Amino acid sequence: MSEAKDETAASMTLRVVYAKETKRVTVSSDQTVKDLKELIAKETGCPVAQMKLMFKGLLAAPGKPELDAKKISETGLKEKAKVLVVGATQTQVAEVTQADQVSNTAAFKAQAAATTVKKKWSEERVHREIIQKGPPADAPFAYRPGQDPLPDGPLAGLIGDGGKKARLHIKTANNKLIIHYPNTSQEV
Known part of the structure; x- marks a missing residue:
């Protein structure tokens, strides 16, 4: 017992x-x-x-x-x-080794390379829409010969994300970049 x-x-x-x-x-x-x-x-x-x-x-x-x-x-x-x-x-373990072997094959690498081809930014929808609208009336010249210093005031004639007019203000003393929209300002 x-x-x-x-x-x-x-x-x-x-x-x-x-x-x-x-x-x-x-x-x-x-x-x-x-x-x-x-x-x-x-x-x-x-x-x-x-x-x-x-x-x-x-x-x-x-x-x-x-x-x-x-x-x-x-x-x-x-x-x-x-x-x-x-x-x-x-x-x-077999599934992982099989996946590793598949990922090392040439066909898999070619497929991965084909899918990672990036679209040019100039062909994106947002860029095309802005180009179709044309430049704003107060836009600065795109090219001037020589080098221009950074302006003291804001750069006008720009278009922001939403298609709204924007001004770009560069403050070199503070290392700040400010984007002014009609309603808001954004500091970068």
Whole structure:
């Protein structure tokens, strides 16, 4: 009768969280962490070689056999403790490698290059609309020979985003650029 009590006292149920799902795993405190990993692998489908267990820090990881050899009673795990499983199933790994192989093919690179061809700004709708309207009556000359200094006052004859008249004021002393619209001003 005392053996049955010791047996039930030695076993514990752990909450295992993997891929946002919580599963319950019953394990004996005499078993090793490697045994726990094998039980979790059966429940989750995540292979032992690609599994990392977290409980108040690192509990087990690939390439760390010293952690796998520990008994569960030595790790500090208690009844209803929460163990986080970090890893990927074989199918997830295969999907990622297949996607990497596809992305390295010449056809994929050509398709990506074709989709990234940018449209010239002069062909965009907003630019075409402004060109169709023509220059404002008070617009300055587009080209003057030589270099002109920045004006002390605002530059008039410009059109803003909404097709409204705008003035551009450049303050070199403060390193400020101010766009004046009929109703508002915007400092850049």
